[in-house]
Amino acid sequence: MNQDIYLIGTGQTPFGEHWDKSLKNLMDEAVTAAIDDAPINALDIDFIVVSNMLGERTNDQAHLGAMASSLLPHRPPALRTEAACASGSVAIHTALSLLESGRAETILVVGVEKMTDVSPDEISAALMGAADSEKDIPSGLTFPGIFGLIANRYMHEYGLTREQLNLVSACHHANGVSNPNAQFRSAIPAEKISQSPSVADPLCLLDCSPISDGAAAVILSNKHESHIRIAASQISTDTLSITDRPTLTSFPATKDATDRALEEAEITREDIAHLETHDCFSIAAVINLEDLGFAQPGTGIRLYEEGNRDSQIAAPTVNASGGLKACGHPVGATGIKQIVDLTKQLTSSNKRYALAHNFGGAGATCCVHILENTNV
């Protein structure tokens, strides 16, 4: 960052099925909560960035920048970002760039998605817009299918067992119990994960993040201060199709964005106290921990195995919010909600650094943010 930018307000709706609320209602709820949380009033916001992936397809609604702007009395300038499931973190990156450029001083970033209004077939097809329409879609793949292939390859290369993989969703569901905004708030015993219906072998229903509605908002400012400073913001990209990658068991964009973010923040992995990582599927969480550098290749599961932590590498808390698995994954809101949760975690633990890792597609866009608690 070329200047100090602070996170001065956060808000979100509960994630879940909101049959009775429109995109605009959800957006309004998160925006109002973020403004109420900030030491400003609505008129201090001089730009809005909206994050959304599927509005045209699932809600017949585009032009979400203007929609968000119409929620405020003075209608500030607004734009929308789209980067599939990474849309939210890319919106934050865009807002930070606008602040750094001097074009704005206080920006509202709001992510919203309403996915449950269409049939399961329609939403699966819509999400495949994040993959390669020439290479992946004609083969009939869905995202659970893509990550099923990845899980098979990972198990083949590293010997991960189905029983071990159960630990990931069991842990994230246990964490979600205490999150009032989580879509699912029940603890699920590990053995129940692989007993849930098969979705894309070896992945079962409880290995998958769900279909969700919800919105999350943050307010970023270089004029008003708070105890949470943005220490780094990095985006990295990869091929849309996994068929163009040299390996299925690592997402290089995660490694690249993480290395650059740590360099930007001038810290090391050992400084990170809290991590929210993109567990769209259980296998992704295992691979992400390795790509983020918190485990060696093939050993990510150790961070979920009680009493078997990799003593070589200091481990942060992982998805203490419940992650995408328990919280839900309204794709345009997820990257922003990770920042909302890490702000709460840093504030209550009084630790210094937290890292948000959000990716789109099978790691084709990866965004890493590092937050610093300046009270520490």
Ligand code: COA
């Ligand atoms: N985790 C936990 N519970 C889930 C769930 C999930 N992922 N998905 C559904 N459920 C629950 C539902 O609440 C429902 O419970 P109920 O019967 O008590 O109401 C039950 O399981 C069946 O739900 P249903 O909506 O009929 O499931 P589905 O078969 O239509 O969809 C998936 C299940 C896994 C296929 C769907 O959630 C999915 O596609 N997830 C992946 C989304 C995705 O690809 N996102 C992008 C990532 S890159």
